[in-house]
Amino acid sequence: MNISIEEMRLLAQLSRLALTDDELKKFAGDLCALEEFSSALLPFFGPVSDTDEPQGLAQMREDIVRAGLDREELLALSRLRENGYIAVPCKVREV
Amino acid sequence: MNELVRRSLTEHRAALDRREYSSVELTHAYLNEIERREPIVGAFLTLNTEKAIQAAAQADARFAKGEGRGMLDGIPYALKDNFCTRGLRTTCASKMLADFMPPYDASVVTRLSDAGAILLGKVNMDEFAMGSTTETSALGVTRNPVNPDYVPGGSSGGSAAAVAALEVPFALGSDTGGSVRQPAAFCGVLGMKPTYGVISRYGMIALASSLDCVGLLTRTSDDCGAVLSCLVGRDEKDATSVMHPNSQFFKNERISERPLRVAVVRELLEDDEISPDIRCATVRAIEVLRERGAELGEVSLPSPEAALAAYCVISAAEAASNLARYDGIRYGRTTDGADDLFSLYAKSRSEGFGVEVKRRILFGTYMMTEDKRDLYYDRAREARGRIGERMHQILRQYDLILTPTTPTAAFKRGSALTPTQRRRADLCAVYASLAGLPALSVPFGRNTDGLPLAVQLVGAPYSEGLLLETAKCLEEVCQ
Missing domain, CATH: 3.90.1300.10 (Amidase signature (AS) domain)
Known part of the structure; x- marks a missing residue:
């Protein structure tokens, strides 16, 4: 089992992590060891439904509107608050 | 004091x-x-x-x-x-x-x-x-x-x-x-x-x-x-919460007058990872229950390696998904040095998470990539299903399953263990987790270094009262 540095870069991107090349190499070795550890699963196979739930069905609460947490209190948790909103770096610009 | x-x-x-x-x-x-x-x-x-x-x-x-x-x-x-x-x-x-x-x-x-x-x-x-x-x-x-x-x-x-x-x-x-x-x-x-x-x-x-x-x-x-x-009790804020059929557990009463039927898992006594002091404590606990009238039987479970691997893959995949919420925006750590949205996410997360968390997020993400999902994640779910079926089958014949809680007593701080070695500490515990069953670790003596030893009792769904009652028998011996 081997994971290339390019694959690790993609995994880091999918994981939203900024990692150095040294970190990527170290984690590549760890992931290979964990994958090998997981090879005990290879004798298992069979259809598994995407919606099965081993612990039983979830019981959803009634879909009715109730008072939630205070907006200002929630906004106060973010360092990026601005004029009653959360402001993030611009993703799309008008040209 | x-x-x-x-x-x-x-x-x-x-x-x-x-x-x-x-x-x-x-x-x-x-x-x-x-x-x-x-x-x-x-x-x-x-x-x-x-x-x-x-x-x-x-x-x-x-x-x-x-x-x-x-x-x-x-x-x-x-x-x-x-x-x-x-x-x-x-x-x-x-x-x-x-x-x-x-x-x-x-x-x-x-x-x-x-x-x-x-x-x-x-x-x-x-x-x-x-x-x-x-x-x-x-x-x-x-x-x-x-x-x-x-x-x-x-x-x-x-x-x-x-x-x-x-x-x-x-x-x-x-x-x-x-x-x-x-x-x-x-x-x-x-x-x-x-x-x-x-x-x-x-x-x-x-x-x-x-x-x-x-x-x-x-x-x-x-x-x-x-x-x-x-x-215990249903909470509508947690969609997976259920009502327990019992509501009081502090007055443990004998659930039945017939002898307690206890299953001992062969793989978890014979595994090379189980240290002699833990094996001795488990055998002693078996003897104590037998002396109190319990009927003992030996059972087999799917291999510990498969159970550990299923746990490792499923927990990492779910962790990678659950921890996606820490994006540096709404709460938690926010980096100072981001000039675009992706680097805001990535730098905040890289500054905020430690090595083990990053490793598990990466492994969970890796396990959910297209080819690895078929190879490992789906098989982990199938293995989990089989483990659950087998545990439930055993618990229709027996009242509870007795195993060690851990393969060894506590280890020294700073032990240089690899990530896979560390995961083996969960060897005996993951079965009950994968099957959603109640489990209780009960202290049971000490080894020659004075470190505590323990055994684990696993029961059918909602059998917490029986586990506590059985634990009481073991406690009385240790006092």
Whole structure:
């Protein structure tokens, strides 16, 4: 089992992590060891439904509107608050 | 040391009811013990001293008016730092949440507060509950109170250490693949993972949602029953929570007059990883139950390697998904050096998460890539299904399954173990987690180094009462 540095870069991107090349190499070795550890699963196979739930069905609460947490209190948790909103770096610009 | 702290929760209840001492005196006794033991033990990350004393005074006022709220009224406790507490820092032992002040209480906190229990503080853990030694905490070192050269176990290491060090009579932890039972075993206290869903997880910071359970750590089975009685119940804020058919566990009654039928798992006694002292303790526990009239039988389970691998893959995949919420935007750590949205996410997460958390997020993401999902994740779910079916099949023939809790006693701090070696500490614990079954780690003697040993009892869904009753038999032998 081997994971290339390019694959690790993609995994880091999918994981939203900024990692150095040294970190990527170290984690590549760890992931290979964990994958090998997981090879005990290879004798298992069979259809598994995407919606099965081993612990039983979830019981959803009634879909009715109730008072939630205070907006200002929630906004106060973010360092990026601005004029009653959360402001993030611009993703799309008008040209 | 104030001798009060040696007493169990149920002894405190009786003494408070007799007015032998007040809740304020009791709270001060534990706060003093915390002050005395913390320089060595290091269980607490945040203390709640002022509010605890206020709450104790309110409990005393209720007692004076004859308006006590029951078993836990006026009794101090500690919370693992992954339960949200309104206005009290909740860190998950991570730099990501080092300053996080939740705007709401977890449901278990509300229940305990309504029952009059006194929160003394928040205790250390492995970062985001990922680990088995509490050494992945970014915020402090916790030592095993039995011998500080050893780890307290994890991830609920602070909870186990605080109970074992007599800093609190009970604590809550969380158990995903043994995170309450293993530290309880390492520190010599009781650790219960109840049936999946019987205690609400609303406000407990998620690791792997199909496995996560609230867990209890106490010094006696009666105490465990008292706390469990307060916590079980359906909560509409947690869609997976279910109503427990029983509501009182502190008066354990024999469920049936026929002999207890106990299954012993061959693979978990014969595995090379099980150390001789643990094997001896397990065999001795089997003998004790046999002497008390139990009927013993030997059973077989799917291989421990497959169970560990299934747990490893499923928990990492779910963790990668659950931890996606820490994006540096709404709460938690926000980087100072981002000039675009992706680097805001990536830098915030890289600065906030430690190595073990990053490793598990990467592995979980890797396991969910197109080809690995078929190869491992789907097979892990199938293995989980087979393990669950086999466990349920055994529990139709037997009342409970007895195994070691851990392959070895506590190991030394700083042991250079690889990530896969560390995962083997969960060898005996993951079966009950994968099957959603209740499991209880019961202290059972010590080895020649003086370190605690323990056995694990696993029962059918909702059989917590039977597990506690059986634990009581084992406790009597150890006293």
